[in-house]
Amino acid sequence: MSQLKSRESLDKTGVTIRDADEGDAVAGVVPRWVTLPETVEEISAVLRVCAEQDLALAPVGGGTKLHWGRPPERCDVLLDLCCLNEILEHASGDLVVRAQAGVTMDALTAALAAEGQELALDAAPGATVGGTLATATAGPRSFRYGTPRDLLIGITVVLADGTIARSGGKVVKNVAGYDLGKLFTGSYGTLGVIAEATFRLHPLPADRRWLVTRVAPERVRELAVALAASQAEPSAVEIDRPDPGGPVTVAALVEGSAADLRALALREVAGGEVAPGPPPWWGLLPDDEPPHGTGPAGETPDAARPAGEVLVEVRFPPNALNGVLDAARDAGFRLRGSPVSGRLHLAPVGEVTEEALAAAVAGLRERVAVVTVPASPYERVERWGPVGALPLMRRVKERFDPGRRMSPGRFVGGI
Amino acid sequence: MHAGDAPPATAALDPLTAALRSSLPADSVITDPVRLRTYECDGLTYHRATPGVVVLPETAEQVARVVRLCNEFAVPFVARGSGTGLSGGALPREDGVLIVTSKMRRVLEIDLPNHRAVVEPGVTNLAITEAVREQGYYYAPDPSSQQICSIGGNVAENSGGAHCLKYGFTVNHVEACEIVTPDGDLVTLDRMDPGYDLLGAFVGSEGTLGIATRITVRLSRAPESVTTVLAAFESIEQGGTAVSAIIAAGIVPAAIEMMDALSIEAAEAAVACSYPEGAGAVLIVELDGPAAEVARQFDRLKEICSGAFELRVAADPAERAAIWKGRKSAFAAVGRISPAYIVQDGVVPRTALPEVLAAIDRLSAEHRIRVANVFHAGDGNLHPLVLFDDGEPGAGERAEVVSGAILDLCVEHGGSITGEHGVGVDKVRYMPRMFSEADLDTMQLVRCAFDPRGLSNPGKVFPTPRLCGEVPGVRKGAHPLVESGKAEQF
Ligand SMILES: Cc1cc2nc3c(=O)[nH]c(=O)nc-3n(C[C@H](O)[C@H](O)[C@H](O)COP(=O)(O)OP(=O)(O)OC[C@H]3O[C@@H](n4cnc5c(N)ncnc54)[C@H](O)[C@@H]3O)c2cc1C
Ligand SMILES: Cc1cc2nc3c(=O)[nH]c(=O)nc-3n(C[C@H](O)[C@H](O)[C@H](O)COP(=O)(O)OP(=O)(O)OC[C@H]3O[C@@H](n4cnc5c(N)ncnc54)[C@H](O)[C@@H]3O)c2cc1C
Numbered sequence: 078m079s080q081l082k083s084r085e086s087l088d089k090t091g092v093t094i095r096d097a098d099e100g101d102a103v104a105g106v107v108p109r110w111v112t113l114p115e116t117v118e119e120i121s122a123v124l125r126v127c128a129e130q131d132l133a134l135a136p137v138g139g140g141t142k143l144h145w146g147r148p149p150e151r152c153d154v155l156l157d158l159c160c161l162n163e164i165l166e167h168a169s170g171d172l173v174v175r176a177q178a179g180v181t182m183d184a185l186t187a188a189l190a191a192e193g194q195e196l197a198l199d200a201a202p203g204a205t206v207g208g209t210l211a212t213a214t215a216g217p218r219s220f221r222y223g224t225p226r227d228l229l230i231g232i233t234v235v236l237a238d239g240t241i242a243r244s245g246g247k248v249v250k251n252v253a254g255y256d257l258g259k260l261f262t263g264s265y266g267t268l269g270v271i272a273e274a275t276f277r278l279h280p281l282p283a284d285r286r287w288l289v290t291r292v293a294p295e296r297v298r299e300l301a302v303a304l305a306a307s308q309a310e311p312s313a314v315e316i317d318r319p320d321p322g323g324p325v326t327v328a329a330l331v332e333g334s335a336a337d338l339r340a341l342a343l344r345e346v347a348g349g350e351v352a353p354g355p356p357p358w359w360g361l362l363p364d365d366e367p368p369h370g371t372g373p374a375g376e377t378p379d380a381a382r383p384a385g386e387v388l389v390e391v392r393f394p395p396n397a398l399n400g401v402l403d404a405a406r407d408a409g410f411r412l413r414g415s416p417v418s419g420r421l422h423l424a425p426v427g428e429v430t431e432e433a434l435a436a437a438v439a440g441l442r443e444r445v446a447v448v449t450v451p452a453s454p455y456e457r458v459e460r461w462g463p464v465g466a467l468p469l470m471r472r473v474k475e476r477f478d479p480g481r482r483m484s485p486g487r488f489v490g491g492i
Numbered sequence: 493m494h495a496g497d498a499p500p501a502t503a504a505l506d507p508l509t510a511a512l513r514s515s516l517p518a519d520s521v522i523t524d525p526v527r528l529r530t531y532e533c534d535g536l537t538y539h540r541a542t543p544g545v546v547v548l549p550e551t552a553e554q555v556a557r558v559v560r561l562c563n564e565f566a567v568p569f570v571a572r573g574s575g576t577g578l579s580g581g582a583l584p585r586e587d588g589v590l591i592v593t594s595k596m597r598r599v600l601e602i603d604l605p606n607h608r609a610v611v612e613p614g615v616t617n618l619a620i621t622e623a624v625r626e627q628g629y630y631y632a633p634d635p636s637s638q639q640i641c642s643i644g645g646n647v648a649e650n651s652g653g654a655h656c657l658k659y660g661f662t663v664n665h666v667e668a669c670e671i672v673t674p675d676g677d678l679v680t681l682d683r684m685d686p687g688y689d690l691l692g693a694f695v696g697s698e699g700t701l702g703i704a705t706r707i708t709v710r711l712s713r714a715p716e717s718v719t720t721v722l723a724a725f726e727s728i729e730q731g732g733t734a735v736s737a738i739i740a741a742g743i744v745p746a747a748i749e750m751m752d753a754l755s756i757e758a759a760e761a762a763v764a765c766s767y768p769e770g771a772g773a774v775l776i777v778e779l780d781g782p783a784a785e786v787a788r789q790f791d792r793l794k795e796i797c798s799g800a801f802e803l804r805v806a807a808d809p810a811e812r813a814a815i816w817k818g819r820k821s822a823f824a825a826v827g828r829i830s831p832a833y834i835v836q837d838g839v840v841p842r843t844a845l846p847e848v849l850a851a852i853d854r855l856s857a858e859h860r861i862r863v864a865n866v867f868h869a870g871d872g873n874l875h876p877l878v879l880f881d882d883g884e885p886g887a888g889e890r891a892e893v894v895s896g897a898i899l900d901l902c903v904e905h906g907g908s909i910t911g912e913h914g915v916g917v918d919k920v921r922y923m924p925r926m927f928s929e930a931d932l933d934t935m936q937l938v939r940c941a942f943d944p945r946g947l948s949n950p951g952k953v954f955p956t957p958r959l960c961g962e963v964p965g966v967r968k969g970a971h972p973l974v975e976s977g978k979a980e981q982f
Contacts, residue, residue: 241930310782465679
């Protein structure tokens with residue numbers, strides 16, 4: 078009965094709505110309806126109804142990582158942002174772009190490239206602006222350009238009660254008021270819906286070169302520290318170790334003018350070969366298949382494969398790399414990521430049982446600063462580990478979403 | 493003072509002062525009126541208030557103890573670093589405690605392999621760079637006040653500097669902060685931790701979300717090569733065209749600074765920087781990075797600046813310092829050409845610069861108030877210096893009008909009312925011009941999560957009266973304060 082009423086109220090908003098099915102499940106929880114708002118005001122209208130009828134919801138962008146994080150405590154409405162797919166303003170002279178949350182990162186990249194500019198983030202294929210922000214995806218080049226929060230200069234969000242709020246703006250330099258963009262970046266849809274975002278851009282680099290070298294694991298740390306300190310200024314340094322006990326491939330990217338000369342300077346430090354394109358695993362999670370062949374510089378791989386069942390992320394001070402390498406080897410995990418940013422992704426080779434994963438994660442937590450498990454089918458593996466500021470985070474959640482309707486239970490400490 | 497501030501409760505200070513004395517070293521609690529008065533303002537000297545009590549804690553634990561006592565006696569507190577702030581952020585309260593970090597000046601750890609330094613909040617910005625310069629590192633954000641201002645103040649203001657065009661602001665270089673929350677808990681906010689980015693929200697919160705007691709900053713590798721160029725143009729328009737051309741050429745210099753004729757005149761009078769005579773505008777462009785890259789960009793830059801009537805290139809650090817001297821002294825220098833002045837700070841999209849500068853000229857003529865323009869041209873951050881004679885009746889008011897109208901121009905062009913100096917008390921009334929009631933209320937949710945009792949630097953940043961207690965959770969319908977007619981300042 079109340080279900081009927083809820084549906085009626087949702088229908089009254091005029092927003093496109095359909096019944097959900099198994100394919101719309103959020104980490105196994107099947108919602109009742111999928112709504113497809115086309116404007117910020119429509120998001121607000123849906124959220125107001127959800128507030129009146131106490132319906133829980135989860136936003137979805139590209140749906141590439143919807144299964145990451147804990148299953149929501151409840152989910153009545155899936156808020157699909159695919160129809161908010163407009164690039165609202167590209168002020169190329171100001172190096173600024175404003176886009177709706179459902180714009181895919183691929184579409185944004187293409188539009189910006191047409192004017193010789195880029196958003197210096199390495200997004201996953203198929204991911205949206207909103208999803209990239211909500212998960213705070215950091216790719217290889219975050220070493221030079223920072224993570225999404227560092228390039229975000231303005232945001233429009235819709236809160237659980239339907240309030241539309243903005244912070245920041247469309248200028249890069251701006252310290253007026255609190256930076257809500259930072260708060261919403263990496264909030265996994267638990268504070269509200271990201272509706273629009275404004276980013277600072279960079280000119281497309283004149284040129285790119287990769288230096289690729291293969292070394293024994295003991296040498297990686299020293300090499301990474303030397304590359305990070307190099308005045309040739311690499312934009313990224315990544316490692317790949319597909320065989321948990323095997324050698325490590327180190328790849329460094331230089332971008333900009335004189336990339337060729339600078340790559341040669343890096344070769345003096347590290348040896349190896351200079352290539353015009355990335356190694357096939359570049360920018361992919363360790364459980365993704367490499368795409369066929371190697372695309373030209375700067376192109377994102379087109380064949381995206383869904384991430385596997387289990388993915389572990391470790392964050393650590395770069396100098397603690399050896400402990401991570403040893404722990405991953407002992408656990409039998411392959412790994413990939415940035416030794417210089419101190420962020421690696423680990424995935425088991427083949428199947429892993431709940432006990433084995435729990436043991437591996439515990440072993441990592443003993444040796445590494447921060448270990449999280451974004452993707453795992455197991456309930457008993459603690460995903461986030463201890464978080465010192467959790468009480469403050471809970472207070473933030475209580476203020477923004479006192480009714481616990483926004484992706485409840487999905488994030489740290491069951492926020 | 494505006495609506496919502498607690499009524500002066502100086503009486504509550506006596507028992508609090510006694511409690512402070514029994515829990516801090518004797519010389520850390522100041523009540524002597526003469527000494528109190530030395531803290532009555534920050535760099536924005538026309539707002540003054542004598543603090544009720546000043547404390548000079550030496551450790552984070554002592555800061556936490558002070559804050560807990562403030563909670564016990566329901567007394568507001570304000571943090572202060574070096575007091576160079578230009579928006580009255582560190583303006584004390586007569587009914588409150590001023591917590592000064594000047595005794596917390598230790599560099600706790602330098603970790604070069606991890607590009608990190610851990611410092612106490614009172615450490616000056618420049619001291620960090622000085623601690624690592626010989627090893628080829630530096631701390632990137634470089635406010636002009638860097639010799640004096642504290643890193644705690646930088647964190648609170650999210651300070652920038654001339655080089656933030658390429659390297660970003662304080663928030664992009666802070667990895668972790670230990671803070672004392674407004675209820676007196678010690679909590680570490682770390683970029684590495686999963687969960688909400690509370691560190692990102694804390695940086696730039698102007699002391700309203702707690703006090704930073706230990707800060708981990710990222711150190712940057714010194715660039716291999718630096719080229720500093722001074723280009724003199726006949727007019728501001730020509731300078732502006734060059735700036736656009738640099739950006740269009742895909743160059744991101746470390747800094748692009750511009751000064752107009754009046755600010756050049758002032759700098760000349762103050763520090764004899766000997767910039768080219770007769771310049772309508774000078775542009776300072778600094779390129780840095782790998783030598784091969786800088787060399788190519790410099791070639792391109794020379795072509796772009798072909799309209800300049802003089803181009804100077806610094807050949808060594810001494811010449812570089814000479815080029816920067818005029819720019820760095822500009823704020824103080826206008827004191828030489830005007831008895832009084834207001835330092836304004838606003839931002840416009842870079843492409844709107846020519847239009848906004850022309851509009852500032854019109855305002856200046858209309859109100860008979862001279863405006864010297866110094867700005868971070870690369871990112872559209874204007875620092876108009878609004879000059880007036882405080883001896884002339886009405887001049888101060890006219891200058892205020894011009895200064896405020898400049899902020900309106902910034903908002904109209906999609907910019908900001910502050911790029912780096914913060915809102916403090918000075919710009920509270922402009923916040924509703926830039927943000928809607930809903931925006932401000934949403935920010936207030938963050939405030940209430942951290943500081944439900946509104947004790948941490950109240951009255952700064954937000955025009956909104958304290959509402960945490962009155963509105964538990966989310967608003968329904970019209971804002972209760974609007975309904976009750978208490979919030980006409982929106
Ligand atoms: C090299 C690499 C590294 C990666 N590293 C990470 C990593 O460290 N951490 C990580 O989480 N992911 C990581 N990813 C995955 C990546 O973040 C996701 O693929 C992508 O960003 C999700 O975008 P999406 O549009 O598919 O979002 P979806 O899969 O649709 O949603 C992802 C999450 O974001 C929420 N969400 C989506 N849109 C919005 C919105 N508009 N407002 C509010 N919430 C919203 C959803 O509710 C969901 O919780 C990585 C990917 C690659 C290739
Ligand atoms: C000549 C001159 C040039 C300047 N140039 C620049 C510039 O180029 N760029 C720029 O961005 N700014 C500039 N400023 C402004 C000012 O120097 C900065 O805002 C600086 O960060 C303030 O630091 P402070 O230690 O003096 O802070 P204070 O003035 O003491 O305090 C500023 C704010 O920070 C809060 N605060 C202080 N310490 C803490 C703490 N430990 N925890 C929490 N909150 C705290 C205070 O409550 C207050 O709200 C300039 C100022 C002057 C006078």
